[in-house]
Amino acid sequence: MSQSIGLKGLAVGVIAGATLTLSAAVSAATTWKIQSSWDAGTIGYTTFKDWCDSMEGKTGGELAFECFPAKAVAADNNGLFDAVRNGVLQGMNPFTLYWSGKIPASVFLSSYPGGPDQPHQWDTMFYSMGLLEKTREIYERFGMVYVGPIHHDANIIHSKTPVNSIEDFKGMKLRLPGGMVAEVFQEFGVSTVSLPGSDIFPALEKGTIDAADYVGPAVNWELGFSQVTDYILFGPPGTMSIYQPVDLMDLTVNARAWKRISPELQALVTDEVRTYSQKHYQVIQKRNLEAMKKFEEAGDIVSRLSQDDVDAFRKAAIPVWYRWANKDKSAQEVFQIHLDYMTNPIAGYLTADDIKGYSLK
Numbered sequence: 001m002s003q004s005i006g007l008k009g010l011a012v013g014v015i016a017g018a019t020l021t022l023s024a025a026v027s028a029a030t031t032w033k034i035q036s037s038w039d040a041g042t043i044g045y046t047t048f049k050d051w052c053d054s055m056e057g058k059t060g061g062e063l064a065f066e067c068f069p070a071k072a073v074a075a076d077n078n079g080l081f082d083a084v085r086n087g088v089l090q091g092m093n094p095f096t097l098y099w100s101g102k103i104p105a106s107v108f109l110s111s112y113p114g115g116p117d118q119p120h121q122w123d124t125m126f127y128s129m130g131l132l133e134k135t136r137e138i139y140e141r142f143g144m145v146y147v148g149p150i151h152h153d154a155n156i157i158h159s160k161t162p163v164n165s166i167e168d169f170k171g172m173k174l175r176l177p178g179g180m181v182a183e184v185f186q187e188f189g190v191s192t193v194s195l196p197g198s199d200i201f202p203a204l205e206k207g208t209i210d211a212a213d214y215v216g217p218a219v220n221w222e223l224g225f226s227q228v229t230d231y232i233l234f235g236p237p238g239t240m241s242i243y244q245p246v247d248l249m250d251l252t253v254n255a256r257a258w259k260r261i262s263p264e265l266q267a268l269v270t271d272e273v274r275t276y277s278q279k280h281y282q283v284i285q286k287r288n289l290e291a292m293k294k295f296e297e298a299g300d301i302v303s304r305l306s307q308d309d310v311d312a313f314r315k316a317a318i319p320v321w322y323r324w325a326n327k328d329k330s331a332q333e334v335f336q337i338h339l340d341y342m343t344n345p346i347a348g349y350l351t352a353d354d355i356k357g358y359s360l361k
Contacts, residue, residue: 029056031064032090032257033073035080037098037249039198040069042219043287044152044280048093051276058272062265065091070198077196085143090257093150096250100179104327105138105334109149110248112321113184114314114349115338117245119151119281121347127274131337138330145258148273150249151281153288154240158220158229159211160204162301166309175200175212180317180324181243187316197223204228215247216240217295218287226298234304242310249280314349322358332360 034052038045052065073089074080077098083089099106108115109131116122125131126149139146163169170189176182182192195203195212203209205228214220217232235242251273258266295302305313325335342349 029061029064030257030261031066032253033066033068034091034093034251035068035070035073035083035089036093037070037077037080037095037197038093038219039223040072042222043284044215044219045069047280047283051272051279055269055272059265059268063261063269067093070196084252084254087254087256089254091251091253093249093251095152095177096149096248097177097179097181097244100324103138103142103330104324105135105331107180107324108331108334108338109135109250111244111246112180112317113243114310114317115321116341116347116349117239117242119246121341122149122151122246122248125337125341129337129341131334134330134334134337138334139252140255143255145253145255147251147253147270148277150251150273150277152247152249153216153218153281153284155213155215155244155247156217156220156241157211157213157233158204158225159231159233160207160229161210162231162303163211163233164303166305166312172210173208175203175209175214177213177244180320181213183320183323184243184313184317187320201225201228213244216284216288217291218284221291221294226295226300230300232295232300232302234302236304236307236310239310242305242313314354318355318358322360326361336360 036045036048038048049067052067056064068089074083077094080089080092080094081099081102084092095110096106097110111117111122116125126135132146132148135146157163157174159172163172166188169185171191173191173193174185175195176185176192178192178194182194185192193203193209195209197214200209200212200214201224204212204225211229212225214223214225234240235245239245251269261269292302321335325331339350339355341347343351343355
């Protein structure tokens with residue numbers, strides 16, 4: 001009897017010890033609160049949430065990501081930037097271009113009018129030509145760590161009236177993200193306005209804007225753009241967009257939070273972002289194909305710009321590139337990486353004549 005009691009007591013002790021060990025492991029996990037720029041319910045956000053939810057298992061319980069949709073913690077873009085910088089949030093998943101007013105170089109950290117227009121070109125610049133390291137140097141000054149780029153999609157334009165050439169934009173009021181993109185469109189007589197994604201539908205519905213750029217077909221369908229517009233504009237065949245063909249997001253983390261995890265864990269998170277970038281892009285491309293069938297069934301009409309439009313757009317964009325590049329030294333350094341790539345025969349975007357008369361200060 002005493003032996004039985006002893007074994008029973010030992011078993012209880014083992015169970016209790018295991019419970020304590022498990023509790024300690026759970027409580028020891030670091031949790032990062034991360035807000036995305038994706039609206040709740042969109043394919044962008046659900047894909048991001050699935051990835052965040054997988055991180056605790058991938059890190060062996062060392063690090064968990066708790067994600068939030070747009071406006072859940074920080075109400076706007078400025079609030080999001082400050083929340084991560086100040087540590088209210090440990091991370092963010094924004095559209096990198098949002099920071100053009102704070103970080104001029106950010107206009108060259110996502111695609112821009114007339115620039116590199118294929119995802120692999122951006123991966124080459126980030127991971128083979130030093131763009132990632134240069135970007136991290138810039139973000140370090142703001143107390144943040146740019147972990148890595150995340151491929152999203154091309155941005156497209158939905159309009160109430162047909163657009164068949166660049167000239168058709170003249171006199172239109174168009175929602176754009178601001179910065180360099182807006183400035184190039186203004187060269188073609190466009191009145192531009194910057195609105196967050198959630199405000200685009202009501203603006204189109206009320207007629208306060210004639211057309212709107214936002215993201216790609218999948219998310220734009222989910223946001224109801226087909227209900228308030230009839231036309232969709234793409235670039236030439238093989239190019240969805242000539243002004244933001246590779247719109248990049250990223251994962252950016254508060255520097256103090258980053259330094260509190262081990263170098264091994266930092267490397268794992270960096271690798272995970274690179275892997276997630278591919279998954280995010282591919283999931284959205286699949287949904288784009290499905291969404292375009294829905295747009296077609298709803299009666300939306302697709303038009304395409306020509307190669308002549310592309311050439312005219314790039315010609316108008318080049319002086320704007322240099323204007324932004326010369327805003328500060330960091331922008332110059334980042335843009336130089338782009339120039340090295342675009343003037344290389346592999347890309348062949350630019351010749352010496354294209355940029356004659358322009359220089360970096």
